[in-house]
Amino acid sequence: MNPSLCIGIASRDEVLEVAAREGSGNIAVFLLPGSSMGIAAIRIILADYAVGHTRVVASGKNAIDLALTLGNVPGGEAFVVAAETGKEAADLVRYATRVL
């Protein structure tokens, strides 16, 4: 099942590099603070798509925590991948779309 929204998160020390790809296929890339507020912002973006199927792919620091937190939304699924899979968030989104 293709997700209506796919989010890749490359987690670093104090910043979350986030890439979002929605139905049209365009990938938007942006930075959020690596704090509870940044995570809340990603939950908000996921909730925008609550009627659809969402997929989160995380790598890097605290990736497991991110996946556990963000995968717990209705219609959502979350994956943790090795950092070697993609250093940039956009790479993670492409990987998630192509492979997972």
Place this chain on the structure above:
Amino acid sequence: MNVPAVHLQAGDVLLDLPVENRCQLFEVIGRHVERGGGPSTESVASALLRREQLGSTGLGDGVAIPHAQVRTLDRIRVFYARPRVPLAFDAPDRRPVVDIVVLLVPHPTTQEHLEALAEMVSRFADRPFREMLHRCDTSELVATHFRRAVVPDVCLSR
């Protein structure tokens, strides 16, 4: 120097709002938009409320960022609202909200929309920014604070 994704105008700063809940807040925002020649009060208020019903837009630390798609807009609009009393917003930390940034977007999940959201989140994640903002007691001072504060780096392509 980073360029802000959206510009907050002093005329779009609403302070000391006598509202007691999200519905009343969204009505006030809707009326403000309509008075400025934008979409109707009902369309704006109902769009914000529908989005809020999907999940709270509270970020924690007394900040919320309600947003909605309003197709008749030709550009992103941003508003800052400060209620007279903190509002319950079902935020992740359960704290009531004192800083409210409203984003109205013509299309969701575009680079522009997400940059605007990321910029506001990054600004409000900075405690000194919030503390200074709370000392601004006029619309002009609030807008000036937004304009003068360092624009956070939220975009990788700039």
